[in-house]
Amino acid sequence: MTPTKEALLDVESDRTDTGGDDGPPVLRLREVSRHYGGIRAVNEVSFDVAQGERRAVIGPNGAGKTTLFKMISREEPTTKGSVEFLGHDITRTPAHRVARLGLSRTYQITRVFPSLSVLENVVLACQGLRRGSFQMFNSAMGRKSIVDQAEEAIDTVGLRRGAKTPASELGHGEQRQLELGIALAQEPKLLLLDEPAAGLSAAERGLMRDLVRGLPPEMTVLLIEHDMELALGLADYVTCLHNGSQVAEGTPDEIRNNERVRDIYLGQGD
Amino acid sequence: MRNLTIGKWLSLASVAAVAIALPYIVPSFFVNMATQMLFLGLFALSINLIAGYAGMVTLGQAGVLGIAGYGIAIAYSRLDFSLGVSALLAILSTIVVAAFFGLLLVRATGVYFLMITLAQGMVVWGVAQRFTVLTGGDNGLRGISRPPFATEYWAYYYFSLLVVAVCVFLIFRIVRSPFGLSLKGIREAETRMPALGYDVRRIKLLAFVVSGTFAGVAGLLLVMYNNFFSPPSVYVKASAEGLLMSILGGVGTITGAFVGSGVFVFVTNYVSGFIERWPTLLGLIFVLTILFAPDGIVGSWQRLVWAPLLRRFGDAEAAELIEIEAGGGGLLTGGEAKGVRPDPETDSVTSVTPESTAERQSRQ
Ligand SMILES: Nc1ncnc2c1ncn2[C@@H]1O[C@H](COP(=O)(O)OP(=O)(O)OP(=O)(O)O)[C@@H](O)[C@H]1O
Ligand SMILES: [Mg+2]
Numbered sequence: 089m090t091p092t093k094e095a096l097l098d099v100e101s102d103r104t105d106t107g108g109d110d111g112p113p114v115l116r117l118r119e120v121s122r123h124y125g126g127i128r129a130v131n132e133v134s135f136d137v138a139q140g141e142r143r144a145v146i147g148p149n150g151a152g153k154t155t156l157f158k159m160i161s162r163e164e165p166t167t168k169g170s171v172e173f174l175g176h177d178i179t180r181t182p183a184h185r186v187a188r189l190g191l192s193r194t195y196q197i198t199r200v201f202p203s204l205s206v207l208e209n210v211v212l213a214c215q216g217l218r219r220g221s222f223q224m225f226n227s228a229m230g231r232k233s234i235v236d237q238a239e240e241a242i243d244t245v246g247l248r249r250g251a252k253t254p255a256s257e258l259g260h261g262e263q264r265q266l267e268l269g270i271a272l273a274q275e276p277k278l279l280l281l282d283e284p285a286a287g288l289s290a291a292e293r294g295l296m297r298d299l300v301r302g303l304p305p306e307m308t309v310l311l312i313e314h315d316m317e318l319a320l321g322l323a324d325y326v327t328c329l330h331n332g333s334q335v336a337e338g339t340p341d342e343i344r345n346n347e348r349v350r351d352i353y354l355g356q357g358d
Numbered sequence: 359m360r361n362l363t364i365g366k367w368l369s370l371a372s373v374a375a376v377a378i379a380l381p382y383i384v385p386s387f388f389v390n391m392a393t394q395m396l397f398l399g400l401f402a403l404s405i406n407l408i409a410g411y412a413g414m415v416t417l418g419q420a421g422v423l424g425i426a427g428y429g430i431a432i433a434y435s436r437l438d439f440s441l442g443v444s445a446l447l448a449i450l451s452t453i454v455v456a457a458f459f460g461l462l463l464v465r466a467t468g469v470y471f472l473m474i475t476l477a478q479g480m481v482v483w484g485v486a487q488r489f490t491v492l493t494g495g496d497n498g499l500r501g502i503s504r505p506p507f508a509t510e511y512w513a514y515y516y517f518s519l520l521v522v523a524v525c526v527f528l529i530f531r532i533v534r535s536p537f538g539l540s541l542k543g544i545r546e547a548e549t550r551m552p553a554l555g556y557d558v559r560r561i562k563l564l565a566f567v568v569s570g571t572f573a574g575v576a577g578l579l580l581v582m583y584n585n586f587f588s589p590p591s592v593y594v595k596a597s598a599e600g601l602l603m604s605i606l607g608g609v610g611t612i613t614g615a616f617v618g619s620g621v622f623v624f625v626t627n628y629v630s631g632f633i634e635r636w637p638t639l640l641g642l643i644f645v646l647t648i649l650f651a652p653d654g655i656v657g658s659w660q661r662l663v664w665a666p667l668l669r670r671f672g673d674a675e676a677a678e679l680i681e682i683e684a685g686g687g688g689l690l691t692g693g694e695a696k697g698v699r700p701d702p703e704t705d706s707v708t709s710v711t712p713e714s715t716a717e718r719q720s721r722q
Contacts, residue, residue, distance in 0.1 A: 120654065148585045161553050163549075163553060165554060182552070182557070183550075183552035183553055184553075184554075184555050184556055184557045184558075186553045187553050187554060187555040188555045192553070192554075193553055194560050195550070198550065200547065201542070201543055201546035201547050201550075202544060202546055202547075203541060203542075204539075204543075204546060208539065208542075211539065212539055212540070212542075212543045212554065213554050214534050215539065215540070216540075216551075216554035216555035216556050217554075217555045219535065220536055221534055221536050221556065221561075222536070222537050222540075222560075222561075222564065223536045223537060224529075224531065224532045224535045224536075224537045224538070224568070225531050225532070225535060226535055226536070227534050227535065228535055228536045229534070229539075231536070232686065252679065261533040270554070274555070276556070279701075281477075303679060353438055
């Protein structure tokens with residue numbers, strides 16, 4: 089099979105042909121760029137993500153994948169371009185507001201709260217989106233609806249309920265599960281996963297793949313993954329970045345057969 | 359679990375019993391030392407609230423305490439308000455000033471943060487020195503009295519005990535509240551907080567105001583105890599002593615602040631009568647604590663005595679809880695540093711075998 093035209097980069101045309109996208113896209117990126125001095129970490133990336141879509145963002149080391157995520161979650165300003173989330177222009181919105189609109193993310197390098205217990209980690213995530221995080225005289229761990237929500241998420245990612253163990257004492261694999269649990273507990277509309285399987289053993293990768301597969305179908309997921317097979321197995325649609333630029337976009341099959349993608353991946357021996 | 363609860367209530371009851379009986383069993387000199395320990399402990403605890411619980415080390419808290427100290431002294435002795443009204447005005451001005459410095463502080467991190475806290479102490483000290491019409495400059499302000507019902511040394515001790523107990527109860531609730539959990543979140547992984555929906559600056563600002571209010575209350579007790587207030591009370595040295603007290607006792611613990619202030623008061627008031635070089639001794643105690651017991655006296659006590667004791671009586675779960683609590687500070691031992699995280703430079707991580715995951719889960 090040869091790569092189809094659609095699989096190649098075309099920033100001008102809006103994508104309308106993926107299955108099941110009724111209504112406006114959940115996420116719309118328009119020429120999003122981030123420059124660090126002379127380094128163009130991300131350069132004019134544009135794509136739409138429809139509700140319920142599973143999109144993988146792939147690319148070699150330093151391609152700009154993480155930087156792109158930071159701009160979507162508003163943890164890093166955009167140098168140029170615009171980000172729209174659920175119809176709101178969030179290019180200048182503070183990160184905590186974006187989170188409250190329904191966006192959650194995980195980090196490539198685990199960013200849990202080390203000396204807090206597993207349950208406290210997740211309760212902290214749940215309480216961030218609710219009113220009352222400034223309350224001073226009731227117990228954080230006594231708010232039943234929040235604790236229930238947290239325990240459910242802990243269950244979902246396969247950790248033990250009511251876990252009192254501090255996060256720092258979990259193994260790396262469990263910390264990755266917790267990392268996902270923290271984001272999932274927020275019941276986001278858009279979930280950004282930055283290499284959820286980073287550093288996991290083969291068996292643990294399988295577990296993580298099943299977790300991502302099992303996410304609610306209405307949840308929109310953007311996934312960074314180094315492992316091509318894992319990424320292509322999970323995604324409906326794939327964007328490939330290289331040196332900050334978008335070099336290909338298409339279905340997993342199209343990407344698999346895309347020459348530029350092959351060159352990039354073979355070129356660096358991954 | 360049950361042992362832990364019983365143990366805690368027993369300790370609390372015995373501390374309360376000793377505290378109440380104290381004036382009946384020791385001479386006035388020691389009762390006065392206990393009074394100092396109480397308000398200095400409250401001051402250390404106010405520092406602990408932001409340094410120990412939220413991970414923001416401050417070297418300017420005495421400046422905040424000073425606003426309350428000068429506030430009540432000026433309102434009472436210069437403006438002739440009643441003692442109660444003066445105290446209220448003092449606390450209100452403390453809140454305003456803490457919020458003002460807070461607005462600057464929420465914008466800074468790291469060394470810059472520390473510099474601003476230093477500046478905060480220096481500014482208050484500078485104003486106290488120069489604005490002699492109001493503050494009396496180096497001579498300080500005299501003529502503040504204790505509440506009429508608490509002029510005797512023992513009555514003032516009970517008065518301080520009551521005020522400090524109420525504050526400790528409030529702080530106990532605060533550190534366990536949703537707000538307290540947010541503070542710990544900032545200490546543990548500040549960079550993740552915005553993406554979880556937290557307005558970190560607002561939380562910090564509120565933390566400075568709350569902590570400043572308690573420092574203010576400590577300041578009021580200090581002024582009324584001495585019937586005097588002068589620039590050294592707001593100087594950077596006083597701030598640093600407060601921070602050291604909370605480290606000495608154990609950051610991130612409530613009892614630690616009072617153990618720390620207890621040691622401090624004991625050395626400065628009592629040991630200083632026998633040992634001329636007591637400041638050296640105090641310095642030595644601090645250095646040894648930081649080197650060998652970074653969790654402080656309370657933290658080490660819990661780890662080395664309490665936890666093994668509970669294990670001995672077959673309550674492993676309670677022992678584990680105690681150990682978590684003991685290590686909860688994370689000011690010296692470091693919140694982020696303590697975590698098992700891969701090297702951010704290389705992203706290299708040692709992968710965990712699936713067995714170890716399963717094993718752990720079954721063990722639990
Ligand atoms: N704060 C920064 N300052 C300067 N350059 C940066 C900064 N952050 C990222 N970069 C650069 O931007 C480029 C993209 O980095 P980014 O982390 O987004 O890559 P990535 O695709 O996530 O790579 P990886 O697969 O290794 O995680 C890299 O060349 C990186 O060195
Ligand atoms: Mg990355």
